Amino acid sequence: MTLQAAGWFEHPAAVALARRHRLRAWEPIPWLLAVAFYFVFPKYLGFGTELLITVLFAISLDLVLGYAGIVTLGHAAFFGAGAYTVGILAKRAIWNEPMSGLVMAALVAALIGLGSGLVLLRTQGLTLLMLTLCTMALLEEAANLAHDYTGGFDGLDSLPIAPLLGTFEFNPLYPRTQYLYVLSVLFVCFIVVRTLVYSPFGQSLTGIRENTLRMHAVGAPVRRRLVLCYTLSAAIAGVAGGIWAQANAYVNLGTLGLDRAATVLIILVLGGYGRLYGAFVGAVAYMALSHFLSKFYPTAWQLGLGLLLVVIALFARNGILGIAEAAARRLRPRATP
Amino acid sequence: MILGVDVASMLLGGVAAGMVLFIVSVGLSVTMGLMGFVNLAHGGFAMLGGYAIAQAMKLWGLGFVAALVFGFVVTALVSAVLERLLYSRLYRASELDQVLFTIGLVFMMIASVTVLVGPENQPLKLPPFLQGQLNLGITHYRTYSVVLIVVGVVIVSGLWLGFERTRTGAQIRAAVDNRRMAESLGINIGRLFTLTFAFGSGMAALGGGLGAEFLGLDPQYALKYLVYFLIVVAVGGLGRVTGVFYAALLIGVLDFTLKKYMPQGGTAFIYALTILLLLWRPQGLFGAKTA
Numbered sequence: 162m163t164l165q166a167a168g169w170f171e172h173p174a175a176v177a178l179a180r181r182h183r184l185r186a187w188e189p190i191p192w193l194l195a196v197a198f199y200f201v202f203p204k205y206l207g208f209g210t211e212l213l214i215t216v217l218f219a220i221s222l223d224l225v226l227g228y229a230g231i232v233t234l235g236h237a238a239f240f241g242a243g244a245y246t247v248g249i250l251a252k253r254a255i256w257n258e259p260m261s262g263l264v265m266a267a268l269v270a271a272l273i274g275l276g277s278g279l280v281l282l283r284t285q286g287l288t289l290l291m292l293t294l295c296t297m298a299l300l301e302e303a304a305n306l307a308h309d310y311t312g313g314f315d316g317l318d319s320l321p322i323a324p325l326l327g328t329f330e331f332n333p334l335y336p337r338t339q340y341l342y343v344l345s346v347l348f349v350c351f352i353v354v355r356t357l358v359y360s361p362f363g364q365s366l367t368g369i370r371e372n373t374l375r376m377h378a379v380g381a382p383v384r385r386r387l388v389l390c391y392t393l394s395a396a397i398a399g400v401a402g403g404i405w406a407q408a409n410a411y412v413n414l415g416t417l418g419l420d421r422a423a424t425v426l427i428i429l430v431l432g433g434y435g436r437l438y439g440a441f442v443g444a445v446a447y448m449a450l451s452h453f454l455s456k457f458y459p460t461a462w463q464l465g466l467g468l469l470l471v472v473i474a475l476f477a478r479n480g481i482l483g484i485a486e487a488a489a490r491r492l493r494p495r496a497t498p
Numbered sequence: 499m500i501l502g503v504d505v506a507s508m509l510l511g512g513v514a515a516g517m518v519l520f521i522v523s524v525g526l527s528v529t530m531g532l533m534g535f536v537n538l539a540h541g542g543f544a545m546l547g548g549y550a551i552a553q554a555m556k557l558w559g560l561g562f563v564a565a566l567v568f569g570f571v572v573t574a575l576v577s578a579v580l581e582r583l584l585y586s587r588l589y590r591a592s593e594l595d596q597v598l599f600t601i602g603l604v605f606m607m608i609a610s611v612t613v614l615v616g617p618e619n620q621p622l623k624l625p626p627f628l629q630g631q632l633n634l635g636i637t638h639y640r641t642y643s644v645v646l647i648v649v650g651v652v653i654v655s656g657l658w659l660g661f662e663r664t665r666t667g668a669q670i671r672a673a674v675d676n677r678r679m680a681e682s683l684g685i686n687i688g689r690l691f692t693l694t695f696a697f698g699s700g701m702a703a704l705g706g707g708l709g710a711e712f713l714g715l716d717p718q719y720a721l722k723y724l725v726y727f728l729i730v731v732a733v734g735g736l737g738r739v740t741g742v743f744y745a746a747l748l749i750g751v752l753d754f755t756l757k758k759y760m761p762q763g764g765t766a767f768i769y770a771l772t773i774l775l776l777l778w779r780p781q782g783l784f785g786a787k788t789a
Contacts, residue, residue: 232594280777286593287536288780291732295769295776298725302766419721423601430598464609470602474595475587 182359191441195344199337206340212448213343214405219429219440220354221397226426227435228358229390230370231282234290234422235297238277239270239395241304241417243402246270248412249310251320259325263346263403270399271392273300278391282384294419301417316413320406331407339408346404350397355437357393366390370435427466430473433480442481507639508755514643516750517650518713522705522723523730524657524742525698531674531737533691535585536593538600540702541727542607542720547573547703548710549611552620562625569707570700577699581692589691608717617717622710646708653701654743661739670694674737726753729772733783741784 170179198209218240225231243266250256250265281292304311311317324330329338357363365386368376376383406412415421424447432443455462477484526540551569554560560568580603588596624642632641661667669690672680681687706715713723726749734745749768756764775783 226594232592232597234597284776284780287530287736288732288776290536290593290597291728292773292776294725294728295773299766299769299773302763302769306762306766419725427598427601430594460609460612463605464613467602467605467607467609470598470605471584472602474591474599474602475584478595 182355191438192348199340199344203337206336208448208452210336210339210343210408212444213340213347214401214408215425215428215444215448216440217343217347217350217404218398218401218425219432219444220351220437221394221401222425222429223434223437223440224354224357224394224397225391226429227439228363228370229366229387231387231391232290233293234419234426235293235295236394236398236425237417237419237422238293238297238300239274239398240402240405240421240425241297241300241414242270242273242395243267243399244406244412244416245304245311245402246399247322247403247406248317248320251322251406252312252317253310254321257320257322259322259331259342259407262322262407263400266399266403266406267396268399270402271396274392274395274398275388278388278395282387282391297417297419297422301414304414304417311412314414316411316415318411320410320412322407322410331410336408343404343408346400350400351437354397358437362386362389427470429480431469431480433482436479436482439480439482446481508758509751510639510643510647512751512754513747514646514650514750515709515712515754516747517646518705518709519726519730519750520650520705520743520746521653521708522702523727523734523746524739525695525701526727527731527734527739527742528670528674528694528698528737530731531735532670532694533589535589536596536600537585538597538724539603539607539720540699541722541724542604543573543577543699544702544706544709544723544727545611545715545717545720546576546607546706547700548622548706548715548719549615549620550703551707552622552710552715553615555623562628566704566707569703573703574696574700578692578696581695585695586688586691604720608720611717620710620715622707622715624711642711649708654739657739666690666693670737729768731782732776733772735782735784738782738784741782744784745782 170176195209195213199206202209218236221239222233222236225233225236243263246266246269247262250262256262256265277296281289281296284292305313308314322331325338325342329342331338358366365376365381368381369383369386373383402416405416428443428447429440430443431447432439432441450465451462454465473480479486522540522544525543526537529535529537529540547569550572551565554565554568555562584599584603588599591599628642628645630641631638632644661671669680669685672683673685673687673690677687706719713719730742730746730749733749734742752768752771753764756767760767
């Protein structure tokens with residue numbers, strides 16, 4: 162092979178591929194900001210906790226939507242499954258240790274993701290969209306019906322969650338423990354997803370997104386990859402839901418609803434999907450705006466959000482990060498390849 | 499005998515609800531079948547139309563029938579403008595972009611209506627000749643439901659004739675089956691899209707007005723019933739007028755019956771049924787098999 166003779170590892174494409182997964186200089190910034198937030202805004206830690214959970218949930222969606230290209234309207238099904246797992250176990254006094262509770266939430270959500278993924282991912286396009294929507298609606302109805310276990314419409318409140326590591330209490334008024342706990346869990350999950358995305362598995366997902374037919378042709382087990390990705394994403398969404406239930410000490414039907422599924426989709430698209438950090442940017446932009454706007458001008462907020470979505474769909478398909486990248490490229494037109 | 503009367507009145511109620519479902523959903527089915535466009539804003543057009551009708555009756559004292567015509571025309575015009583300006587840019591875009599765009603549109607519709615009219619439910623007063631009961635021989639039944647059924651049958655016959663027996667109908671069918679071929683034969687697809695889109699939205703407006711009596715009419719209408727409209731379209735098959743009609747009747751009767759006998763689990767049953775059906779026949783119960 163001529164490539165080999167020339168030292169193929171020096172080929173620009175090979176170099177670019179080998180560098181893809183390397184840590185970039187700006188990558189610690191969001192984490193440093195998150196830690197700084199803890200010290201600078203001790204009064205807003207409740208908001209911060211909610212924000213970090215949203216980031217985690219959006220990252221799980223990024224895995225299926227941004228990398229595997231599965232358009233789903235029912236991702237809240239897994240968030241809700243995780244939340245109800247933690248909620249029911251705690252309320253029935255079966256299990257209330259937080260960290261192992263998250264593992265159970267992930268397992269239950271993954272199981273639902275595996276079951277529904279095996280069935281749903283045979284279809285595509287509009288049918289798939291409808292099926293994800295119907296699955297979530299079905300789960301929501303089921304949670305509503307089983308009110309002996311789930312509390313029905315009222316949900317389960319004042320869940321007795323045990324202190325973290327046996328020492329740190331979850332205090333709803335001063336959510337310092339929650340914030341640091343959620344931040345650590347987010348960090349661990351993020352590392353997992355980042356590794357996954359840059360692994361050969363992640364590459365094959367991107368391939369499936371870009372050209373399913375060709376991936377079939379080169380012999381990739383397309384359906385198995387998609388189901389595995391869906392299951393993993395469901396597990397992470399389950400963790401997000403479980404931690405939400407722990408941090409707030411309650412669960413309600415809203416964790417399973419179309420509202421939540423649509424919101425996380427909007428957040429991810431706003432930040433930019435298929436690029437990991439889009440979840441961070443989108444969640445910060447959305448939550449900050451909604452926190453301050455929706456309280457005082459709820460209608461204006463909805464109008465503005467709608468307008469934003471229309472504009473993104475028409476003109477800025479890669480979200481805020483996409484705009485930033487395009488601007489950076491324009492500023493440095495002769496960047497080295 | 500009592501059982502027979504019971505069944506008859508239940509069927510009547512369900513069929514009347516099905517007719518409204520059909521009138522709203524038929525436009526959605528054609529838009530999705532013809533343009534492959536995932537239009538989640540369709541319920542929004544039904545909501546806008548319902549508001550136009552209710553406002554016309556309240557502010558200008560228009561009669562019910564005149565207000566229905568007004569709502570149809572206004573919504574069709576608004577949607578034609580939207581189609582030309584915005585929708586047409588996204589026909590070749592990915593599903594995700596279409597979903598986002600139409601969700602954004604729904605949010606904007608809900609917010610505008612909330613600002614202009616208010617968040618509360620809009621009562622739609624029926625004219626006296628549509629109120630009261632009608633003697634049907636075996637049973638008395640609400641006049642309005644009977645009228646709805648008659649109107650629905652007239653509309654589906656009209657649409658069927660228009661679809662099967664007119665030049666435009668043939669062009670639409672051709673475009674649903676094979677857009678490229680139809681375009682090569684000189685059919686002006688762009689104009690056809692605008693026409694059908696406007697007509698479908700106008701029908702949705704009609705359904706919004708006719709159904710307001712039992713579906714209610716508030717800004718959240720646009721999202722509340724969206725899943726139902728989508729289910730009807732998915733079950734009926736894309737771009738099939740008769741398919742949507744049967745599917746709407748089926749869902750209407752099922753929903754009506756289940757709400758009466760199983761008020762708890764009825765909705766869950768319909769969702770489960772839809773999932774199973776779509777797995778069995780992804781193209782819908784009445785849709786043609788695609789290659």
